[in-house]
Amino acid sequence: MKGWIGLIGGFILGFLSAVIVNGVAPELLTPYTRGLIPAERMVTVTGTVEKKQREATRLLLTLSTPNGVLLATFSKQIEELDLLIAEGYAVTIRLAGYSPFVENPKVERVEANADRTHAEPPAPSMPAGAKP
Structure with missing residues (x-):
């Protein structure tokens, strides 16, 4: 009987410690719980980079999305x-759910500004009086 009490007590203690760690430092559990969120519950969000700020240990991006900033x-x-993304680029990220503050989201796609990538090349100039 003491064995069962110890086993159940250990299970409860482990469960409570996981809940506390998830509340205090969720990044410690992320590598272990990433597979628990089904892919169909993931949300793909596309937004335009309004501001980019580089700090020593992190990169901050402000994205303007259809759901908000x-x-x-x-x-x-x-x-x-930092090299890949610039202000004005369209960035697609994958999230577990929309939130105004996200940490280390998965970047799925980066598109450069359409004005720069799809610009027509300048037409060749013809000398005055020449017929095409």
């Missing part, structure tokens, strides 16, 4: 994302 904070792959 979103602040994405990246603390991983800072250098790569």
